[in-house]
Amino acid sequence: MLLFPMKAWERIAVADFANQQPLALHVPEPKARPGVEPDWSGLTLPPAGAQPRPDETCAAAETWPLCTDLIRVLDEDGVAQGPWNPRLDAETLRTMLRNMALTRAFDERMFRGQRQGKTSFYMKCTGEEATSVAPAMALAADDMVFPSYRQQGILITRGYPLEDMINQIYSNKADKLKGRQLPIMYSARDYGFFTISGNLATQLPQAVGWAMASAISGDTRIAAAWVGEGSTAEGDFHSALTFATVYNAPVVLNVVNNQWAISSFSGFAGAERQTFAARAIGYGVAGLRVDGNDPLAVYAATRWAANRARSNAGSTLIEHFTYRAEGHSTSDDPSQYRSAQERSTWPLGDPIVRLKNHLIALGEWDENRQAAMDAELAEMVKAATRAAEANGVLGHGMHHPFHTMFEDVFETLPWHLREQSEQAMRERRIKWPDWRPEDGDEMP
Amino acid sequence: MSRRMTMIEAINDALDVTMGRDPAVVIMGEDVGYFGGVFRATAGLQKKYGKTRVFDTPISECGIIGVAVGMGAYGLRPVPEIQFADYIYPGLDQLVSEAARLRYRSAGEFIAPLTVRSPFGGGIFGGQTHSQSPEALFTHVAGLKTVIPSNPHDAKGLLIAAIEDNDPVIFFEPKRIYNGPFTGAYDRPVEPWNKHADSEVPEGYYTVPLGKARVVREGEAVTVLAYGTMVHVAHAVCLDKGVDAEVIDLRTLVPLDIETIRASVRKTGRCMIVHEATRTGGFGAELSALVQEHCFYDLEVPIERVTGFDTPYPHSLEWAYFPGAVRIGEALDRISKD
Ligand SMILES: Cc1ncc(C[n+]2csc(CCOP(=O)(O)OP(=O)(O)O)c2C)c(N)n1
Ligand SMILES: [Mg+2]
Numbered sequence: 001m002l003l004f005p006m007k008a009w010e011r012i013a014v015a016d017f018a019n020q021q022p023l024a025l026h027v028p029e030p031k032a033r034p035g036v037e038p039d040w041s042g043l044t045l046p047p048a049g050a051q052p053r054p055d056e057t058c059a060a061a062e063t064w065p066l067c068t069d070l071i072r073v074l075d076e077d078g079v080a081q082g083p084w085n086p087r088l089d090a091e092t093l094r095t096m097l098r099n100m101a102l103t104r105a106f107d108e109r110m111f112r113g114q115r116q117g118k119t120s121f122y123m124k125c126t127g128e129e130a131t132s133v134a135p136a137m138a139l140a141a142d143d144m145v146f147p148s149y150r151q152q153g154i155l156i157t158r159g160y161p162l163e164d165m166i167n168q169i170y171s172n173k174a175d176k177l178k179g180r181q182l183p184i185m186y187s188a189r190d191y192g193f194f195t196i197s198g199n200l201a202t203q204l205p206q207a208v209g210w211a212m213a214s215a216i217s218g219d220t221r222i223a224a225a226w227v228g229e230g231s232t233a234e235g236d237f238h239s240a241l242t243f244a245t246v247y248n249a250p251v252v253l254n255v256v257n258n259q260w261a262i263s264s265f266s267g268f269a270g271a272e273r274q275t276f277a278a279r280a281i282g283y284g285v286a287g288l289r290v291d292g293n294d295p296l297a298v299y300a301a302t303r304w305a306a307n308r309a310r311s312n313a314g315s316t317l318i319e320h321f322t323y324r325a326e327g328h329s330t331s332d333d334p335s336q337y338r339s340a341q342e343r344s345t346w347p348l349g350d351p352i353v354r355l356k357n358h359l360i361a362l363g364e365w366d367e368n369r370q371a372a373m374d375a376e377l378a379e380m381v382k383a384a385t386r387a388a389e390a391n392g393v394l395g396h397g398m399h400h401p402f403h404t405m406f407e408d409v410f411e412t413l414p415w416h417l418r419e420q421s422e423q424a425m426r427e428r429r430i431k432w433p434d435w436r437p438e439d440g441d442e443m444p
Numbered sequence: 445m446s447r448r449m450t451m452i453e454a455i456n457d458a459l460d461v462t463m464g465r466d467p468a469v470v471i472m473g474e475d476v477g478y479f480g481g482v483f484r485a486t487a488g489l490q491k492k493y494g495k496t497r498v499f500d501t502p503i504s505e506c507g508i509i510g511v512a513v514g515m516g517a518y519g520l521r522p523v524p525e526i527q528f529a530d531y532i533y534p535g536l537d538q539l540v541s542e543a544a545r546l547r548y549r550s551a552g553e554f555i556a557p558l559t560v561r562s563p564f565g566g567g568i569f570g571g572q573t574h575s576q577s578p579e580a581l582f583t584h585v586a587g588l589k590t591v592i593p594s595n596p597h598d599a600k601g602l603l604i605a606a607i608e609d610n611d612p613v614i615f616f617e618p619k620r621i622y623n624g625p626f627t628g629a630y631d632r633p634v635e636p637w638n639k640h641a642d643s644e645v646p647e648g649y650y651t652v653p654l655g656k657a658r659v660v661r662e663g664e665a666v667t668v669l670a671y672g673t674m675v676h677v678a679h680a681v682c683l684d685k686g687v688d689a690e691v692i693d694l695r696t697l698v699p700l701d702i703e704t705i706r707a708s709v710r711k712t713g714r715c716m717i718v719h720e721a722t723r724t725g726g727f728g729a730e731l732s733a734l735v736q737e738h739c740f741y742d743l744e745v746p747i748e749r750v751t752g753f754d755t756p757y758p759h760s761l762e763w764a765y766f767p768g769a770v771r772i773g774e775a776l777d778r779i780s781k782d
Contacts, residue, residue, distance in 0.1 A: 027495040033478070120569035120759070171760035179760030182571030198573025199531060200503060233502030235534060263479035264500045337479045394569070399760040409755050416724065420753045427770040 028267030032339035040347050048072035048294070049082025056304055057313040060286045067277040067287040070321060073296040078357035084300040086138075090364040096137055096295055097355045097365075098373060100129040103153040104352065105377040106162060109385055110169055114183075114330045118393040119169050121183045125150045127325030127343075130295040130351035131256050132226070133157050138302035139224055139252075144214075146194045146207035146225035149184055150256065158191045162381060166388035171399060174391035178400045178407075200231040204240035204253060211251035211309070212243070222309040224252040224302075229276055229319075230261020230269050241283040241317065250309035252302065253285075253317045256292065258324035263337040280317035292320030293348040295355045323348065402428055445647040448638040451622045454596035454645050455485045455561070458603035459523065461649050463493050466521060469607060471498045473508060473525030473561075482527060483563055483622060505535035512558045513543050522558045523607055529564035529616060530573045536581075543612040544587030559606040559613045564592075565673055565720055566757050567620035567630070567766060575757035577672075577721035582614045583697045583730065589613040590697040591654060594675040595625065595642035598695060601652030609654060618672035626673055627680035628768040657701035659708070663690040666714040666779055669705065669731055671695065674767070678718045678750075681772040687780055689716075697727055705731075706738045713744040714779050720767060723751040748775040 032038040051071045054062050073080050080087075088096070107124040114122040125132065132153030139145070145154055155165060164176055168186055171179040177187055187195035194210075197203060207225035214221050227237065232255055244251055255276045259266045269276075280287030286308060290301045298320060305316035323346045327334045359365035392398020406413060406421040413421070429435060449457065463469045471486055477500035480487030490498040501508050505526055512522035526532045532539075543556040566575030582590045591606055591613055593599035599617070606613040620626045624634035625642075637643035660679060665688040670678045675693045682689035690708045694700065709715050715735050717728040728749040735747055750767050758765050 025496045027477075027499045029495070121571075175760070180572065180756070180758045182573065182759055185571065198571065199533070230503045233504040233507065235504065235506050261474075261503055262482065263475045264503075268500050268502050270502070331482075394760060402761065402764050405753065405755055405758050405761050405764060417754060420723075420755075423771070424753065424764055426774075427764070430770045430774075 028265070028272055030265035030267065030338065032342060033337065034335060034339060036339050038339050038342045038345050040345065043347065045347060046070055046072065048075040049085070051082065051084060053083035053304070056307040057311055058286070060284050060314065061281060063286040063288060064281050067281060067289055068275055070289055070291050071297045071301055072291040072294050073300060074294045074354050074358055078354065078361040080296055080358060084297055086296055086300040086303060088296070088299070090359070090362060092137070093355065093359055093362075094365065096133060096299070097352065097359060098377070099133040099137070099153065099157045100295065100352050100355065101374060102377045102380070103129045103133060103156050105374070105381045106152065106156065106165070109378075109381045110166070111330065113169070113385065118389070119171065119183050120394055121330055122169065123149055123184055123329045124326050125152060127350060128256060128258055128292065128322050129153050130298050130355075131254065131292045131320040131322055134295045134298035135224065135252075135254065135302040138299045139306055140221070142192055143221050143306070144192045144194065144207075144210050144223045146203035146210070146223060147196055148200070148203065148226050148228055148231070148256070149196055149198075150228070151226050152184065152186075155186060155188060155191065155193055158193070160188050160191050160193070162384035163387045166385055167391055170388060170391070170393045172388065172392035172394070173398045173400055174388070175400070178404050201227050201234035201236040203227070204236050205243060207253070208240045208243045208249045208251050208315075211249040211315075212247050215247070215250055220310070222250040222252065222306060224254065224306075226254045226256055228261060229255055229257035229259070229266050229271065230264060232276060232279070233269050241280070241285055244315035245284045248312065248314045250312070251315045252305040252309060253315065255317065255319045256322060257319050258322050260324045260328070260334075260338065262328045262332060265338075275319060277317060277319035286314060286316040287319070288316060289319045289321060291348055292322030293351045293354060295351050296358070321348070325350075446644050447647070448643045449596045449600075449645045450624075450637045450643070451593070451596050451599050451617065452483060452485055454600040455603055455617065456487060456489070457645065458600040458607075459486060459489055460492070462604055462607045463489065463497065465649065468519060468521045469497070469523060470515065470520050471523045471525070472501050472512070474501060474503055474527045476500060476525050481525060483619065485561070485617075486525065505531055505533070506538055509535035509538040509543065509558075509560065512560075513538055513546065513556050516556045516558050517546070517554050521607055524558060524560050526560060526562040528574050529562045529578055530576045532560070532562055532578065539582070539588065539612070539614075540585050544585050547611065548587060555610050556612045557610045559603070559609070559615050561603070561615045561617060563619040563622075564616040565618040565620055566762060567626065567673065569759065569762055570757075571759040572756040575762075577616075577719065577752070579614075579616055579697060580721060580725060580727045580730075583727055587612070589654060589699065590616070591695065592616045592618065592672045592697065593695065594618070594621065594672050594693050595640070596637055596645050597642045598652050598658070598693075600645050601650050602654065602695060604649065605651040605654050608651070613654070616672070620673045621676065625676045628677040628766070630763050630766075630768075652695070654696045655699040655701055657695055657704040658693045659704065660691040660693050661689065663688040664712060665689055666716055666776070667692065667705070667708040667712045668716050668718065669694060670718040671697065672720070674718045674720055677768065678716075678772055681769050681776060684769070685773060685776055687776055689776075700734070702734060702738065705735065709735055709739040710742045713742050715739070715743070716748040716750065716775055716779050718750045718767060718772060720752050722754045723749065724754050726751055745779055745781070748779045750775045
């Protein structure tokens with residue numbers, strides 16, 4: 001039932017075009033739903049080392065071929081190839097491997113903690129570790145990063161204490177964010193890590209603004225931001241790229257294309273038509289499309305973009321082509337909407353395994369050392385977890401005092417928040433009559 | 445014929461019924477298609493009605509609401525879902541400047557018959573971006589209707605009425621009561637809906653008219669105005685305290701059923717307003733002003749407002765934030781005094 005009756009001229013138009021084909025709406029559909037064997041034959045994987053590496057100060061349009069290609073360094077035998085090989089020494093490679101392995105060990109433990117009821121929520125980055133660890137190593141330690149919720153690898157690489165991460169995840173009395181934020185929504189100013197928002201893509205224009213401010217101030221630090229491919233649909237993405245190109249902002253914008261946004265495949269962000277890197281060109285920004293499971297390629301691409309930004313040559317959009325190996329979060333069950341075999345058949349493998357094989361091929365590593373490292377990291381995470389648990393887990397009373405709920409809404413407490421704070425304290429006394437101020441702010 | 449349903453089932457049923465009756469109804473939103481929505485409200489509908497009537501969208505709330513306005517202009521009846529009310533803000537311009545005013549600025553040439561569904565409210569440890577109650581932002585906008593159901597029966601009837609309505613409707617679904625009538629006892633499992641009379645949902649088509657409140661419990665001592673989750677929480681406190689309260693579930697905030705409110709406050713002479721949203725500029729302020737304007741000479745004591753605090757929704761202190769039994773009970777004591 002159309003709400004409006006057709007007007008006379010519309011009827012004439014319909015008659016005129018009576019012989020024309022009716023319009024049809026295209027609704028994207030992923031190739032493999034549950035129960036279907038994934039078919040990756042449509043995916044062309046160029047050989048490692050085959051992609052040219054233009055000068056960092058080139059015109060943005062010169063990067064066009066790299067927007068539809070795939071920058072790869074590590075070949076099937078774990079050998080680094082071509083002009084994008086960052087030629088890192090073995091020690092640096094081992095550090096990179098360790099940071100990725102630690103990120104994974106941390107994720108495993110925290111996911112289990114959520115399942116055991118120690119917190120409300122968790123998100124892993126399994127299979128995507130290279131997209132945060134390698135850029136964090138390629139950037140300067142004081143460059144400012146604006147992450148999404150899946151870049152715990154940056155914090156870990158920058159040496160943020162695991163125990164503090166866990167305190168945040170447990171929302172306990174030692175949580176530096178005072179139990180206010182959903183688990184994993186970290187903030188770490190001293191580590192150049194911007195406060196994470198739950199609202200998607202808001203960090204992109206903010207990163208551009210930080211970069212503009214750095215340029216206004218004649219600073220040397222640049223900014224970098226991360227966003228999921230699904231979130232590129234938000235208007236903030238467009239705003240960020242427009243401002244980035246207009247002001248030649250010293251910023252690196254990373255799109256982590258893990259092919260899924262909760263249950264929606266990347267086709268719902270436009271991937272059926274064009275790569276995410278290719279969008280850069282329309283804005284006049286340089287674009288690079290990288291094998292996101294190749295830590296060396298990710299490192300090299302970040303270095304390229306950072307050098308470009310540092311030399312006032314402009315912004316870069318990097319698409320990291322990767323795969324979300326696990327569920328979206330602890331609230332998600334991916335077997336409901338995608339093929340279970342996708343993970344095992346995904347042709348770009350696992351970033352940790354690939355870097356490990358590279359180090360082994362170099363004669364700088366072996367399986368025994370890997371096993372020993374994994375055991376050591378698991379132990380390290382366990383120890384940090386134990387230390388954090390001494391400060392409490394979610395929902396067992398060991399949280400920040402009630403009055404802290406009213407702080408930081410504003411710099412100073414206005415009268416109405418002071419009243420409400422007193423109300424909250426009174427409610428506590430009614431709910432727990434045994435509580436006395438001298439008992440401290442622990443709930444019984 | 446009727447059967448017991450949860451809120452989610454009732455909402456799903458309402459969508460099913462309207463889609464079956466009217467081919468102009470289309471559903472869209474993030475993850476609503478194949479998957480059926482993160483809260484399962486649209487489960488099975490894509491399979492039944494096809495991908496061009498129930499489809500996933502890009503993650504762009506501005507886009508979702510903007511294209512819904514365009515579809516409405518064509519003559520469809522879009523029912524977009526915003527995954528959480530906390531994520532509606534990128535679509536605000538399309539709602540406030542566009543959907544709300546299309547009829548007015550075109551003198552009725554174009555209308556925006558969309559129903560924006562969105563889960564709202566806290567109580568699930570969702571932190572500040574999965575817990576908000578932003579209804580007052582919308583009730584403040586001329587041209588938008590705002591509907592908030594409190595039980596499966598009303599959810600279905602109100603949603604069908606909202607979809608059939610030719611004006612834009614914001615339909616907020618209190619997610620805390622999707623699976624049961626939460627009464628504020630957060631340390632106990634919630635009683636399932638099937639134990640509650642209002643989970644009895646008639647089969648097929650029926651409507652609960654927009655703009656009509658419901659007296660949940662008749663009483664003489666005080667009038668309690670609430671909507672959504674807080675209907676159950678406030679009702680439970682009144683029963684607990686043995687106060688002979690008249691509990692009114694507003695159901696629609698705009699247009700408001702002022703008649704039912706007026707009749708009740710004239711009878712009781714006392715009025716308590718309860719909502720989970722922040723206090724300052726909340727819908728309670730509007731209600732308080734209206735009661736004062738309409739019932740000033742009937743009031744025996746000042747009106748009480750019980751609300752969430754004026755802070756973002758905290759994570760670990762969720763239950764200290766929530767306007768639960770103690771906060772409501774204190775207000776009820778104050779207002780019940782002679
Ligand atoms: C503005 C906004 N809309 C919707 C959501 C709900 N949401 C959270 S994550 C997500 C999917 C994001 O996918 P993507 O950008 O690909 O990142 P990924 O999770 O794959 O890392 C959605 C829709 C949100 N957090 N914010
Ligand atoms: Mg994604």
